[in-house]
Amino acid sequence: MSQQSNxxxxxxxxxxxxxxxxRIGDAVFRDTTVAVSLGLIGLLGSILFVxxxxxxxxxxxxxxxxxxTSTSWNGVTDTYGALPFIYxxxxxxxxxxxxxxxxxxGLALLINEVKSGWIRNPLTVLIDxxxxxxxxxxxxxxxxxxxxxxxxxxxxxxxxxxxxxxVIGALFQPTPSAGNMFNAGIILAIMIIPIITxxxxxxxxxxxxxxxxxxxxxxxxxxxxxxxxxLPYARSGIVGATMLxxxxxxxxxxxxxxxxxxxxxxxxxxxxxAYTIPAVIANExxxxxxxxxxRSALLALAVILVVISFFLAAVSRVLVGGSVAKTGKPxxxxxxxxxxxx
Amino acid sequence: xxxxxxPRDxxxxxxxxxxKAKSRMFEGFxxxxxxxxxxxxxxxxxxxxxxxxxxxxxxxxxxxxxxxxVPGGGMSQAIVGSAMMVGMAxxxxxxxxxxxxxxxxxxxxxxxxxxxxxxxxxxxSTPSIIAGAFIWATVVLLMHSFSAIAGAIALTVLMWPIxxxxxxxxxxxxxxxxxxxxxxxxxxxxKVILAxxxxxxxAGIFTAVMLAVARGLGETAPILLTALGNDFMNLDPKLxxxxxxxxxxNYAQSPIxxxxxxxxxxxxxxxxxxxxxxxxxRILSDRQQRRLR
Numbered sequence: 001m002s003q004q005s006n007x008x009x010x011x012x013x014x015x016x017x018x019x020x021x022x023r024i025g026d027a028v029f030r031d032t033t034v035a036v037s038l039g040l041i042g043l044l045g046s047i048l049f050v051x052x053x054x055x056x057x058x059x060x061x062x063x064x065x066x067x068x069t070s071t072s073w074n075g076v077t078d079t080y081g082a083l084p085f086i087y088x089x090x091x092x093x094x095x096x097x098x099x100x101x102x103x104x105x106g107l108a109l110l111i112n113e114v115k116s117g118w119i120r121n122p123l124t125v126l127i128d129x130x131x132x133x134x135x136x137x138x139x140x141x142x143x144x145x146x147x148x149x150x151x152x153x154x155x156x157x158x159x160x161x162x163x164x165x166x167v168i169g170a171l172f173q174p175t176p177s178a179g180n181m182f183n184a185g186i187i188l189a190i191m192i193i194p195i196i197t198x199x200x201x202x203x204x205x206x207x208x209x210x211x212x213x214x215x216x217x218x219x220x221x222x223x224x225x226x227x228x229x230x231l232p233y234a235r236s237g238i239v240g241a242t243m244l245x246x247x248x249x250x251x252x253x254x255x256x257x258x259x260x261x262x263x264x265x266x267x268x269x270x271x272x273x274a275y276t277i278p279a280v281i282a283n284e285x286x287x288x289x290x291x292x293x294x295r296s297a298l299l300a301l302a303v304i305l306v307v308i309s310f311f312l313a314a315v316s317r318v319l320v321g322g323s324v325a326k327t328g329k330p331x332x333x334x335x336x337x338x339x340x341x342x
Numbered sequence: 343x344x345x346x347x348x349p350r351d352x353x354x355x356x357x358x359x360x361x362k363a364k365s366r367m368f369e370g371f372x373x374x375x376x377x378x379x380x381x382x383x384x385x386x387x388x389x390x391x392x393x394x395x396x397x398x399x400x401x402x403x404x405x406x407x408x409x410x411x412v413p414g415g416g417m418s419q420a421i422v423g424s425a426m427m428v429g430m431a432x433x434x435x436x437x438x439x440x441x442x443x444x445x446x447x448x449x450x451x452x453x454x455x456x457x458x459x460x461x462x463x464x465x466x467s468t469p470s471i472i473a474g475a476f477i478w479a480t481v482v483l484l485m486h487s488f489s490a491i492a493g494a495i496a497l498t499v500l501m502w503p504i505x506x507x508x509x510x511x512x513x514x515x516x517x518x519x520x521x522x523x524x525x526x527x528x529x530x531x532x533k534v535i536l537a538x539x540x541x542x543x544x545a546g547i548f549t550a551v552m553l554a555v556a557r558g559l560g561e562t563a564p565i566l567l568t569a570l571g572n573d574f575m576n577l578d579p580k581l582x583x584x585x586x587x588x589x590x591x592n593y594a595q596s597p598i599x600x601x602x603x604x605x606x607x608x609x610x611x612x613x614x615x616x617x618x619x620x621x622x623x624r625i626l627s628d629r630q631q632r633r634l635r
Binding site (some may be wrong): 026028033034039047051104106126127134135140248254281286310312317 | 389393450506531605621
């Protein structure tokens with residue numbers, strides 16, 4: 001604001017203090033908001049700094065690469081390695097994404113394509129409610145209702161069918177464990193569907209009408225319109241949505257800790273127990289004292305998790321933001337569908 | 343398209359029929375995804391009420407945690423603990439969140455504001471266990487004790503970016519005409535914000551707070567690492583404190599069957615409060631948007 005600087009020369013003496021007071025009020029208020037906003041940067045910085053410093057002894061003792069690739073997690077010998085937890089975290093999250101992505105994109109398309117508000121609005125609200133359910137309630141339901149059902153009916157059936165196929169059959173070998181990656185992955189999929197759906201819905205909703213109408217005018221069916229006009233345009237946004245869902249799945253703690261069986265082995269079968277980074281932090285922080293490297297190793301796991309999460313969030317934000325920003329400018333009409341036009 | 347151009351494809355009618363069938367199949371798939379996504383919601387709500395209702399009685403709200411083998415007992419210590427920690431976290435995160443949102447909408451320009459917005463977005467995706475581990479490694483280890491205040495700070499780490507983000511969205515809905523009209527009358531900027539912008543966006547900010555509170559009430563992992571839990575009623579913010587989600591988590595994993603029932607009872611309380619807050623927030627924000635647009 002420049003009004004102060006070009007105030008008229010002939011300003012009376014009585015006016016000046018009032019003006020100055022107002023100006024001070026403005027400056028104080030503005031600086032407060034700036035300081036608080038800087039606090040956000042400070043928060044992010046201190047999360048990274050504190051965790052990194054606390055993890056340093058473990059990284060120094062085992063080496064960063066050594067820590068990541070070691071499978072030993074032993075309090076007695078005070079040797080720690082992250083591989084079983086990284087494996088369990090990545091396997092469950094990947095499985096969850098494989099299940100959740102097609103469902104979420106289908107759902108996002110459904111919400112955009114259905115014209116009648118009395119189906120669309122309740123559907124949107126209900127999907128949002130799914131996102132509001134606390135993760136411990138998912139875990140409770142999962143451990144007492146879903147897991148027994150899956151263990152008794154679904155897993156033997158999958159073992160007898162998909163388990164017989166070479167290569168991918170290895171994922172479906174039966175084990176006696178009630179807690180396993182399959183159950184944890186399914187609960188994660190349910191939990192991230194609303195997130196991927198919400199973001200995908202936004203990027204699909206901003207696909208320009210022209211593109212759809214052009215496809216429809218060429219005689220494309222609804223499926224072809226989606227395939228040649230809608231999805232290519234929304235693709236990067238959907239990838240961003242998936243990364244957001246992946247980040248959520250990687251960081252989920254209690255629901256997974258309740259369902260995954262918390263086993264240190266690295267087994268190919270989804271029906272085998274495993275362990276994740278958040279779950280081991282939640283289960284072992286009480287025993288982790290400053291004697292030895294246990295505490296430092298747990299916080300080193302936290303560093304790995306936070307680096308992956310923040311990286312995914314940053315990439316996702318760039319992809320979704322880019323997708324949204326595109327609508328600001330007029331697009332060449334057939335460009336995104338180019339590859340599909342014969 | 344490959345499916346329309348096979349050499350044996352003589353009549354156009356067949357290919358059009360094929361394409362239409364494919365399209366219809368895809369529509370069927372879309373409807374199926376809607377059903378698949380809603381089944382868990384229905385099942386979760388159904389089972390929480392079916393298993394939990396028998397646990398809901400006066401004792402549930404007035405008694406503290408039962409000793410192993412002792413029947414009855416309740417969750418009063420967890421309900422009070424949750425209210426205390428989320429209350430403190432709200433008192434901290436609302437001013438922080440609203441002020442940073444005000445910076446972003448009223449003052450923020452250029453790359454500095456873009457950086458703040460980016461950082462807020464990244465923080466929004468902080469895994470809750472990380473907020474817990476961060477406060478455990480700082481507040482808890484420095485105080486040499488798990489405590490309600492540490493729990494509240496961990497929740498603040500999660501709630502601050504949520505409030506910043508949703509408040510910013512709602513502040514953007516306040517028409518610039520209002521700001522300009524006030525400024526033109528010679529009202530200083532900070533008074534414009536306090537007297538015009540904030541009241542206009544009031545309902546929206548309240549919505550943002552409701553959503554953040556709902557998130558805070560449901561968090562387990564950060565509370566576990568910072569407040570630890572407590573079988574007894576505790577009102578001292580410097581001591582370990584219980585919370586409803588934490589109690590559910592511990593009871594669900596215990597071998598004592600009677601405690602499972604209490605866990606389901608806790609889930610009803612949590613689910614009803616959190617869903618009521620989410621639905622309430624939604625109704626309020628719909629109304630607000632209709633008013634401002």
